[in-house]
Amino acid sequence: MIATGVLKAEWTKFSSIRATMVLSLAVVAASGFFGWTFANMAAHEYATASAQERLDFLPLDQVMRGMLLVQLLISALGVLVATSEYGSGTLGPSLAAVGRRSRLVIAKAGMTALVALPVSVAGIGLMFVTSQVTLAAQGAPYLMPGDPDALLALLLGPVVFTLLALFGLALGLLLRGTAAAVNVSSTFLLMPVLAPIFPDFLSRLLTTYWPNGAGFRAVTSRSDLPPVLSFGLLVGFVAVMHIAAFTRFARRDA
Amino acid sequence: MIQLTALTKRYGDKTAVDDLTLLVRPGVVTGFLGPNGAGKSTTMRMILGLDLPTSGTATINGRAHHELPHPLRTIGSMLDARAAHPRRTAYKHLLYQAQTNAIPATRVDEVLDLVGLTEVAGKPAGSFSMGMTQRLGIAAALLGDPPVLVLDEPVNGLDPEGVRWIRALMRGLAAEGRTVLISSHLMSEMAMxxxxxxxxxxGRLIAEGEIGDFTAAGSAVAVRTPESGVFARLLELAGAHVRPGPDDELLVTGMEAADVGRLAAAEGVTLFELSVRHASLEETFMELTRDAAEYGAAR
Incomplete structure (x- = not known):
């Protein structure tokens, strides 16, 4: 059960410091920006492509690659929900006020999800709009939001982002410091991006089974696994992280 | 009421709090004293559920902290007044704590008024002076109008006027029947x-009692006589305890001044001086904690 008062308090904490609010806006702004830049690149390639290459052109895959960068911001957002308390020493007062520790963790997870979801919907929506408008303006093929591939990205993408914010929260609770948690989170999340530099089998493993890679594959429906399984992999991973974070949090001196 | 039962906290092989059993009663201000590193803060943190005891229990009005549905309405605390986000306004700092316990926002205004921070409610806590920060911490402790208060070094950083204010506040709260536990490493402060x-x-309990017991325990009868060697032996034979004081005087404990005088008269000993010395609480405290001071200067 989420105690609504504790949840409200989490929102007050979140909304009353600048870093978290700025980061939320940055997610949306960066999404729009990357949608535009990657679409410009794609449109340029399309303009100089051969007839065969033009047939294979996918108007969504390339331009939504900005998600691989924006994921770092959304995860950092989750990190801050935990570490802004450790950094300023307010975890003591917060725990003294809330009492049972599970109540605080559940409220933090709930608040993170409730903020990350609309922020992700706005970010990915904006990325889609800027990218497709840019493609259309430069005469490249583009998708309308009603297209099945587009719908999948617009609906499932924000859910993947929200799960990555929750991943950030779990890391923040475990590592108790913004710098440490953001570094670990970024390194972890960039692994699938680095996949091409690894040997083939490792690269395949990373893009198919690495939790956030699997999540993105489910969004773009390009996975070797059924999308439900890819997506389930990410959900399961985040759940395990939260169980670990909570178990540690419940037994540790604050 | 706060009840500690065999409360123990170990960090590795270091024991911070050692088998502490204690009842903190309502209606009075209880001073929690000890040298730095004695385990005061750790004890308070265990009462508030921030540190988990290695063994033993701490209860507040019969319940452990994590069993309280709205902790702030039972126990208010200030362990570290600086524990506020520097960018968050004083008002929001109190508001979020109030919300966790379903305390109405109007109460935030009340406590801000009570501690005299109404005018700076919209300023970030990071811009506050030490005294204002301390007042903000007190405001947070009072949010839930709690029957039990735990404050770690509450007068730290306050100016003389602020110190007087907080003393009156603590005494007033205790007079209303609340349990008030405040820590300090300064005996003189506690005496007030x-x-x-x-x-x-x-980490161990050294002494416990009314303030008066401590001054009485520290008092002695001072005697100056030209026959100090002989008189000291006579006093000891009569059951008193004698130790040498400054300026050739004898400090006698375990015997009233009147009886010391009678003994001198009966034995024909000339006395130059006979007086009662009340040791200050500070001296008593130093005496009590000498062996227990964690970091003692070389003597």
Whole structure:
């Protein structure tokens, strides 16, 4: 059960410091920006492509690659929900006020999800709009939001982002410091991006089974696994992280 | 009421709090005294559920902290007044704590007014002076109008006027029947504020009682006589305890001044001086905690 008062308090904490609010806006702004830049690149390639290459052109895959960068911001957002308390020493007062520790963790997870979801919907929506408008303006093929591939990205993408914010929260609770948690989170999340530099089998493993890679594959429906399984992999991973974070949090001196 | 039962906290092989059993009663201000590192803060953190005891229990009005549905309405605390986000306004700092316990926002205004921070409610806590920060911490402790208060070094950083204010506040709260536990490493400060004292050192209970008991325990009868060697032996034979004081005087404990005088008259000993010395609480405290001081200067 989420105690609504504790949840409200989490929102007050979140909304009353600048870093978290700025980061939320940055997610949306960066999404729009990357949608535009990657679409410009794609449109340029399309303009100089051969007839065969033009047939294979996918108007969504390339331009939504900005998600691989924006994921770092959304995860950092989750990190801050935990570490802004450790950094300023307010975890003591917060725990003294809330009492049972599970109540605080559940409220933090709930608040993170409730903020990350609309922020992700706005970010990915904006990325889609800027990218497709840019493609259309430069005469490249583009998708309308009603297209099945587009719908999948617009609906499932924000859910993947929200799960990555929750991943950030779990890391923040475990590592108790913004710098440490953001570094670990970024390194972890960039692994699938680095996949091409690894040997083939490792690269395949990373893009198919690495939790956030699997999540993105489910969004773009390009996975070797059924999308439900890819997506389930990410959900399961985040759940395990939260169980670990909570178990540690419940037994540790604050 | 706060009840500690065999409360123990170990960090590795270091024992911070050692088998502490204690009842902190309502209606009086209880001073929690000990040298730095004696385990005062750790004890308070265990009462508030921030540190988990290695063994033993701490209850507040019969319940452990994590069992309280709305902790702030039972126990208010200030362990570290600086524990506020520097960018968050004083108002929001209090508001979020109020929300966790379903305390109405109007109460935030009330406590801000009570501690005199109404005018700076919209300023970030990071811009506050030490005294204002301390007042903000007190405001947070009072949010839930709690029957039990735990404050770690509450007068730290306050100016003389602020110190007087907080003393009056603590005494007033205790007079309303609340349990008030405040820690300090300064005996003289406690002498002005507390009704009861609990002294700990190296995590163990050293002494406990009314303030008066401590001054009485520290008092002695001072005697100056030209025949100090002989008279000291006579006093000891009569059951008193004698130790040498400054300026050739004898400090006698375990015997009233009147009886010392009678003994001198009966034995024909000339006395130059006979007086009662009340040791200051500070001296008593130093005496009590000498062996338990964690970091003692070389003597």
């Amino acid at each position: 504020t507390a009704d009861r004292l609990v002294v700990i050192g190296k």
